[in-house]
Amino acid sequence: MSANSQPVPVTAAEPSWWRSAVIYQIYPRSFADGNGDGIGDLAGIRSRLPYLVDLGVDAIWISPFYPSPQADAGYDVADYRDIDPVFGTLPEFSDLVAECHRANVRVIVDLVPNHTSDQHAWFQAALAAGPGSPERARYLFREGRGANGELPPNNWVSNFGGPAWTRVPDGQWYLHLFAPQQPDLDWTNPEVVAEFHDILRFWMKLGVDGFRIDVAHGLAKDADLADLPGGAEGHLLTPANTNDHPHWDRDEIHEVYRGWRAVVDEFGGDRVFCAEAYVPNPQRFADYVRPDELHTAFNFDFLQATWDAADYRRVIDETMANLRAVGAPATWVLSNHDVVRHPTRFGGGQLGLDRARAGTLLMFALPGGAYVYQGEELGLPEVLDIPAQWRQDPIFFRSGGERLGRDGCRVPLPWSDTQAPYGFGPAGTPWLPQRPVFGELSVQAQTGDPASTLEFYRRALRIRRERPELGDGPMQWLDAPDGMLVLARGQFRCAINFTDEPLPLPPSCAGATLLLSSSATADQGLAELGGNTAAWFLAG
Missing domain, CATH: 2.60.40.1180 (Golgi alpha-mannosidase II)
Known part of the structure; x- marks a missing residue:
């Protein structure tokens, strides 16, 4: 246990649904297109709900659907209380939640608290108000270094490449750990804290069952904004620097989540948080899921393990031991919208698919819950050959094309037919190009084939639900x-x-x-x- 504070004692409680749940991640732009504009939407999700029920999942997690300029595929949020018109409307979302609940499928939405869009009303007000204003105090504006403030306030770098600071016309700089269009919020500001408490209440009143928290380990920053030791090489969180990194996994962050837990507990109904927390120290990772903080957190050590029996056993044992100490369940995951799909990571081709299917059985057999990323049940590989003119990930552009970015795991799903758009929508060209192999990997092509990956997932999830030994325990x-x-x-x-x-x-x-x-x-x-x-x- 880390020394930042003592955990609340674990008390006995009835098992909660999220301790054993299999949750299906929907990346809405790429799941199903209901209106033929080439972009997935809420109507598309509703049309495919019977598929998800048949697959056997307990809940869906929907990646951001908020109004956004889409500088980072929706993770630059301009309004946290609405739906982007490209995806639908708030009434459509309410209908989707109600329909999911009738089908006994819970709904988790994405929450992006580290930063807003630069088009968010708060940031626009900050630019207009000027230095020293209450509006700027919601973000991390600072004076620059150098004789005339021409240098950034420190040497921090963006997660997407390049500097983490951008200068505005009046001379101040603002922090963005991701794209310049994603200014970081200042979580020491009570207005920021109160705003997100209200956002949580807004979506729970609409019936959502939980929240996945983007960059959950990044909200707190060193008060002095100290330089990264070792320069840019010190940007990534490692076991060596996890106790004192200036902007990842800082002790102060846990007060934020104690506040959030209190808000969620007001509503009851067994709602859940799941943290995206890249924390390589297993004990500090467990701190996020203490009884008075978050409920679950993605196990990225499992996702990143090498294909080796000893490495997997080490990760599983460390995970179980540290989470057991705080009474939290493990949350296993093999792929998501930010990483290369695991059939490709595991070697590609038939070898990669064989390992992916084997790893899936291991994941579903382990104690706790599991997340399935859309398309992994089809055995989809990473699409590596997307032409540069089609790419949209800011990582690709900010790295000058040296890093391909995440577009390859976000290609729209194939549902049917032998040519694009493979049933993704009624017409239109999908926002990212699909590959010819998608015809033989579509839901239609795999359904009823006992050797297919889709039918394999269906059988695995049915057995997992039927066997009382599986899930948490x-x-x-x-x-x-x-x-x-x-x-x-x-x-x-x-x-x-x-x-x-x-x-x-x-x-x-x-x-x-x-x-x-x-x-x-x-x-x-x-x-x-x-x-x-x-x-x-x-x-x-």
Whole structure:
């Protein structure tokens, strides 16, 4: 436990839905297009709700849909209490929530508290009001260094590349840890704190079941805005600098989330927070999910683990030990809208897909909840060859094309047909180009094919829901050959072979009933597990 403050004692409570939930991330621009303009929308989501119910997920998380100039695909929010017209309207959103609830699917929305859009009314007022004004105090405006203030206030760099400061005409500079169009808020300002409490209440009154928090580890900044030790190389949070980084994972941030937890608890109804917290120190990571703070946080160590049995066991053991100390469940994830899709990360082609399917069975077998990123149930690979003229991610442009950015995991989904737009919408050209392989990976093409990745996900989620041992709860490791992991949850077993060669199944799985294999060719009574394969068993 870090020393920033003592945790509130854990008290016994009834299990909550989010401790075991499988939550499906919808990136709305790319999920389904209801009006044919090439951009996904709320109407598209509603039209595909039966698909999500059939898939077997417990909730959906919808990435930002707020009014936005789209400098960073909606993570530059101009108005936190409305829907961008490209996606729909507030009444449409209310209808979507009601329809999801009738289908027993909960709804989580994205919240972006580290920064606003530069077109937000607050920032426009700050520019107009000038230095020293209450309007500027909502953001991090500072005088520059140098004889005439011509140098940035410090050496911080943007997460998207380049400096983290932009100068305005009156000579002051403002901080933006991401794009210049995303000015950082000052979370020491009581107006900022009160505003987000009100935003939380606004969406809960509309019926949302929780919030995913963007850049949850970034809100607090060093009061002196001290230089990064080591210059730009010190920008990223590492185990070595996690205790005193000037703008990531600072101790002061936890007071913000205690305040948020109190607001959410006013409403009851078992609502949930999930933090995007890139914190490489497992103990400090657990601080975010203490009983009086947030409920869950994405496990990025699991997402970033190398394809190796020992590395995965280390990450799982560290995660479980530290979260157990604060009474929080683990939240496992393999892909999202910010990272290369895991079939490509795991080697690409058939090898990458084999490993991706095996990793999925491991993820769904572990204690806690799990997130599925749209399209991973189709086995979609990263699209690496998007032409420069189509790219939209600011990372690509701010790095001069050296970093491809995140467009490749955001390509619109294929639903049907053999040519673009593959059923994504009734017409129109999708906002990012789809690939020819999408025809054979579409929902229509995979439905009913027992060897397909989609049917594999459907079976896995059905078994996960039916088996009382799965979801949150205890687990133990069983003996296994080198290169293999075997975990037990009551009579349930999950075995995963991380090597490229078959390995003999240990006695704990021998003679057990095969429930599901990540390999489409596995049969009952198998004595060994193929390379890059996982299987679920039920012991007698």
